[in-house]
Every structure is written in C-alpha cells, then in structure tokens.
Amino acid sequence: MLFVDMLFVMVVAISFIPILTGYCAHSRGRSFWLWFVLGWVLPLVSFFLLFALIARDELNPGRRLLGEAKQILREAEEAAARIRAEK
Incomplete structure (x- = not known):
C-alpha cells in the first residue's frame, strides 16, 4: 500500500x-x-x-500596446453588438 x-x-x-x-x-x-x-x-x-515568450511580450512596448489596442477594439465591438441587439 x-x-x-x-x-x-x-x-x-x-x-x-x-x-x-x-x-x-x-x-x-x-x-x-x-x-x-x-x-x-x-x-x-x-x-x-513559456516564461521567455511571456517576458518577450511584456518587455516589448510595441507588443504590449498592440495587446491593449486589441482589447479596446474587442470591448468596442462587444458594446456595438449590444447596442444593435437592443434595437
């Protein structure tokens, strides 16, 4: 056992x-x-x-800004879809 x-x-x-x-x-x-x-x-x-890939994304300001921009666009598209669904 x-x-x-x-x-x-x-x-x-x-x-x-x-x-x-x-x-x-x-x-x-x-x-x-x-x-x-x-x-x-x-x-x-x-x-x-994986640690190296994450560090590369975090230490590169261009990649970080690109990720933030993608998040903002995603939220804007979701908000637009909600507004269209309400009409």
Missing part, C-alpha cells in the same frame, strides 16, 4: 508543472491543452519557453 501512496504523490507532484504551464499559457491567450501536453512531454523546457 505504501508503494501506491508514493506513486500517487509522485504523479501529483509531476503534474504540477504541466498544470501551471497550461494555466499561465491560458491566462496569456494561448492554448491550455497544447501547453499542458508540452508540460508533460518536456516539463522544464516548456515552462522556461
């Missing part, structure tokens, strides 16, 4: 990185499942690769 418990703890501990990688990717608009699978296949490599 001790072996089963240790195996369960190891699986939970190992699945922490894929879940964290998938969550970070999803919060940045990337595919959760793609990064979750990459987290299982290449745990540390995928985590650091």
Whole structure:
C-alpha cells in the first residue's frame, strides 16, 4: 500500500508543472491543452519557453500596446453588438 501512496504523490507532484504551464499559457491567450501536453512531454523546457515568450511580450512596448489596442477594439465591438441587439 505504501508503494501506491508514493506513486500517487509522485504523479501529483509531476503534474504540477504541466498544470501551471497550461494555466499561465491560458491566462496569456494561448492554448491550455497544447501547453499542458508540452508540460508533460518536456516539463522544464516548456515552462522556461513559456516564461521567455511571456517576458518577450511584456518587455516589448510595441507588443504590449498592440495587446491593449486589441482589447479596446474587442470591448468596442462587444458594446456595438449590444447596442444593435437592443434595437
């Protein structure tokens, strides 16, 4: 029984990185499942690769402004769609 418990703890501990990688990717608009699978296949490599991609987006002012502009346009389109739906 001790072996089963240790195996369960190891699986939970190992699945922490894929879940964290998938969550970070999803919060940045990337595919959760793609990064979750990459987290299982290449745990540390995928985590650091995602970290580098996020850092590149955050440190580049042009990309940051582009993301903010896309968000503003998305909100404006949703507001326009709501106004059209009310008429």
